[in-house]
Amino acid sequence: MKNRLLALILSSVLLPTLSLSATAQSRMLESNKGTSVDCPTLIAEHLKVQYQVTNGKGQQWEMTLIRNGQDFIIQRDAATFEQWTSHGEYVRYFPVEKRSVTYRKGDLRALNVQHDRDQLYHVVSPKLQTHMVKTQVQQLGCFETQGFAGKVNGLESQLLWIDTIGLPYQFTLGATQPNLDYKLVIVEPFSGDAYSALTQDFQDIDFADVGDSESDPFIAKMINQGFIEHGSSGFYNSEGQAIEAQGGHGNHSH
Amino acid sequence: MNVMNIKRIAAAISCSLMTVVAHAAVLPATQTDSQWFKDSAANVAAKAQVETQKTAKNVILFVGDGMGVSTLTAARIFQGQQQPGNQGGEEGFLSFEQFPHTALVKTYNTNQQTPDSAGTMTAMTTGVKTKAGIISISDTSLRGNCLSSKGNELVTLVDLANAKGLSTGIISTARLTHATPAAAYAKSPERDWEGDANLPAEAVANGCTDIASQLVMRDEANALTVALGGGRSYFLPKEITDGENKAGKRKDGKDLTKTWVDSFSKAAYVWDKKGFDAVDVANTDHLLGLFNPSHMEYEADRADDVAGEPSLTEMTTKSLEMLKKNDKGYLLIVESGRIDHAHHAGNASRALSDAVELSNAVKAAMDATSSDDTLIMVTADHSHVFTIAGYPKRGNPILGLVHNVDGSLATANDNKPYTTLAYTNGPGAVVGVRDDLTSVDTQNKDFMQQALIPMESETHAGEDISLHARGPGSNLVQGVIEQNVIFHIINQAQQLGGTKY
Structure with missing residues (x-):
């Protein structure tokens, strides 16, 4: 129970992901002086970013965030991706099966699922900055970044924040012995039409x-694999495992 | 049984009551002076005076989806505890619980001990039980197979009422294409064929059509006067984005809301509360209202809807205004569709809120009609594995933790408290160590009740549900009946001509 709560607290700050298949049209390429890129014109509400995530065990994975206005998609693995709409709906997509499950606001409430939309939209909650102190401003590639340092969940952490797009350039939880590290590796414009096509x-x-x-074979399969309810929380622990809705009780197994 | 016979029986009961009264002197005053004694004696006396007409000009059938007896009890207490000056809440009644006639109803499908809504509503609207998942097609058909359904289509109450020249209406807080409302007007071997995009190649090849199109693509003489509910996306092509910024789901390019307006005389289509409120009843003969792309909101969340939705009570009231314009009479079927969904989610609060709203809608129908010419029936399609347990003291909050009669917090063998309401299975199930609810607000509407068996979705239950009736023909509601008897009660009371009565 304590582990589950801790994981939930951590997940409200961090969003680890697995892998994705995406073609980058412009890449963030680091140089000694920072990051050198082919700088596209970026609109914060219409872009696609990819992060490389590294945990304390040295395991790495990637996550992608695609914004379309106030709607956004987060992809953590090739099997599924998730959309959060401006109406408060959460949709889990299964690209191989071409099926999706929509959790409307009422469904999420009935399941007692609560989420921090700001944290999901910005990868790292903007509120975090209020608990940290400003460090230096750096030009890294296309972006001017504002540095922050301070304790997050009791661990010394560092954040490089790109204010123009409201996203972290890099976030490291546990500065001396990193627990988790998010590093921006791809950023590119993404049109509304391309978003809709997804x-x-x-x-x-x-x-x-x-x-x-339950007579629907797809639903039966997804239920057996634990995707249906677990997917609804939108929260994942540092191993990339889904965390159940807060309304769940005990150790929910599948 | 005619009115005379009923009067004879009533007279006999009355004589029997007089006998009781004649011997009342032997009862101690502590008994006869009790308010419990007085109230119940008055109740029986009133029942003895009940006279029931045989023929109903109008019929209203209310269906609470998943509204089993435990839901009724809990909803009654939930409602009672919100009323000022209540005595604990248990003493109240839902509006229809004081109807003079009640029966228990067996709900099984022909292939399932615990049923689904498609098979149960088919029983109510056609007089014939069928398999789970099948909409008004006999059980000789295979589920999901169009070819096997051909020749096995059943005539529904709506078909019969339309043929008699009555006005007809369907209301649901679920999608209008969902299984329960669909069984009133559509024929489909698969409940999921709600829109054309859901039809498999076999269905298209063999001439089956989707449920949404069956609601709209009708002759004027067989058209619904009122259809109000959710499910807009199955009526709009995918190229169209609706007023709540959701795209339609139809692949055939048809805008069935436009078809409705173009096909029927004095037809109107509304999609939000503002449009609903502005409907000119006097000059509208066919009203289609689709207030949500999918199911309408839970009553507890209705105020948060993007464009605003009418309540079940408001939809019922408006529909009756429309239907009353036909001097021949009407048949109205009203479903509270989301009691079922809240139970599936293991969320008792929303299930009870929706059940109370159904009670409110029935009250509105009672107020708007006369029991002399209108048969009102209230039932469910099936139950849920929803329990009321422990020994909570009188007046204990129905959504709360169990407190003993002495006020102390009741605990289970694990020394942790527990709620009165729980589920046998579902997403709230405990595997391993049970959460300690001591500091949890279990009365919060988002609280998920604990359950025994872990399942992603709580399930229907197989026990009987109840049927409550008032008005002409309601005397036929008695005993333990098969669910398909409901069709025959309506058919006989309203003389729809579907049998040899």
Whole structure:
């Protein structure tokens, strides 16, 4: 129980991911003086970013965030990706099966799922900065970054923040012995049409209908794999494992 | 049984009551002076005076999806505890619980001991039980197979009422294409064929059509007068984005909301609360209201809806205004569709809020009609594994932790408290160590009740549900009945001509 709560607290700050398949059109290339890039014109509400995430065991994975206005997609692995809409809906997509499950606001509430939309949209919650002290301003590639340092969850941490797009350039939790490190590796513009294309032609089901759809082989498979409810929390621990909704009780197993 | 016979029975009961009264002197004053004694005696006396007409001009069938008996009890207490000056909440009644006639209803499908909504509602609307997942097609059909459904389509109450020249209406807080409302007007071997994009090649090849199109693509004579609920996306093409910024789901390019307006005389389509409130009843003969791309909001969340939604009570009231314009009468079927969904999510608070709103809608229907000519029936399609447990003291908050009669917090064998309401299975299940709820606000509407068996979604239950009735023909509601008997009660009371009555 304590571990689950701790994981939930950590996850509200951090979003580890697994892998993704994406083609970068412009890359952040580091140089001795920072990052040298082919600087595209970026609009904070219409872009795609990819982070390389490294945990304390040296394991690495990637996460992608794609914004379309106030809607955004987060992809953590090739099997699924998730969309959060401005209406407060959460949609989990299964690209191989071309199926999706939509959790409407009422469904999320009924499941007692709570999330920090700001943290998801910005990868690292902007509120974090208020608990840290400013350090130096650096030009890294295309971006002017503001440095922050301070304790996060009891660990000395460092944040390089790109204010123009509201995202971290790098965030390191546990500065002397890194627990988790997020590093921006790709950033590019992403159009509304391209965004819409990502979610086209999926056969969608409301989460509310799952209970009446257990004869659906896809739903049965997803339930057995624990995707349906666990996916709804949107939170993952430092091993990339989904954390159950807060309304769950005990050690929910699948 | 005619009115005379009923009067004879009533007279016999009345004589029996007089006998009781004649012997009342032997009862001690502490008994006869008790308010419990007086109230119940008055209740029986009133029942003895009940006279029931045989023929109903109008029929309203309310269905609480998943509203089993434990839901009724909990909703009654939930409602009672919110009323000022209550005596604990247990003493109250939901509006329909004081109807004069009640029966228990067996809900199983032809292939399932614990049923689903498609099979149960088919039983109610056609008089024939069928398999789970099948909409108003007999059980000789295979689920999800169009070819096997051909020739096995069943005639529904709505078909019969329309043929008689009555006005008809369907209301649901779920999608109008969802299994329960769909069984009133559509025929489909698969409940999931709500839109054309859901039809497999076999269905298209063999001439099956989607449920949304079956609601709209009808002759004027067989058209619904009122259809109000959710499910807008199955009526709009995917190229169209609706007023709540959600794209339609139809692949055939059809805008069925436009088809509705173009096909029927004095037709109107509304999609938000503002449009709903502005409907000119006097000059509208066919009203389609689709207030959400999918299911409408839970009553507890309705105020947060993007464009605003009418309540079940408001939809019922407006529908009755529309339907009353037909002097021949009407048939209205009203579903509270989201009690079921809240239970599936293991969230008792929302299930109870929606059940109370159904009670409010029934009250509005009672107020807007006469029991002399309108049969009102209230039932469920199936139950849920929802329990009311422990020995909480009188007036203990129904959503709260169990407190003993002496006020102390009751604890289980693990020395932790527990709630009165829980589920046999579902997402709130405990595996391993049970959470300590001592400092948890279990009355919060987002609280998920604990459960025994871990399942991603809580399930339906197989026990009987209840049927409550008032008005002409309601005397036929008695005993333990098969669910398909409901069709026959309506058919007989409203003389729909579907049998040899």
